Amino acid sequence: MGDFTFDDDRGALLIFFQALAEKSNLREYITSINFAIAKQYLALDEIEKSWAFAMTAAKAVQSPSDLALRREISEVMLEIGKYNTSSPTISSSTLV
Numbered sequence: 001m002g003d004f005t006f007d008d009d010r011g012a013l014l015i016f017f018q019a020l021a022e023k024s025n026l027r028e029y030i031t032s033i034n035f036a037i038a039k040q041y042l043a044l045d046e047i048e049k050s051w052a053f054a055m056t057a058a059k060a061v062q063s064p065s066d067l068a069l070r071r072e073i074s075e076v077m078l079e080i081g082k083y084n085t086s087s088p089t090i091s092s093s094t095l096v
Contacts, residue, residue, distance in 0.1 A: 012040050031060040035073055042076065047083045054080060 020033045034057035041050035054077045061070050 010044070013037060016040065031057050031066070031069065031073075034060060035069070035076070038073075038076060038080075042080060045083075047080060051077070051080050 016033055016037045019029070020037070034053045038050045038053035038057060041047075041053060054073060058070075058073050058077065061073065
């Protein structure tokens with residue numbers, strides 16, 4: 001999914017939420033949109049929201065061919081975990 005929002009994190013969130021609403025019935029978009037939202041919230045230091053959307057993205061990844069995306073999501077979740085002392089423990093089953 002391309003990011004055409006440049007450096008406007010709040011504007012990006014609006015676009016991503018609109019895309020999520022429009023593509024909510026298409027599983028192939030759910031993971032990437034939730035992951036993009038998680039990264040935007042991380043950029044805004046909204047750690048709990050970032051964690052929630054990263055978890056949704058991690059749960060939505062189904063295809064074994066999505067290994068690169070799974071790895072990216074895992075890396076962001078590890079980064080979020082550094083800042084979020086109240087997040088649930090990250091288990092090996094959550095990460096790739």
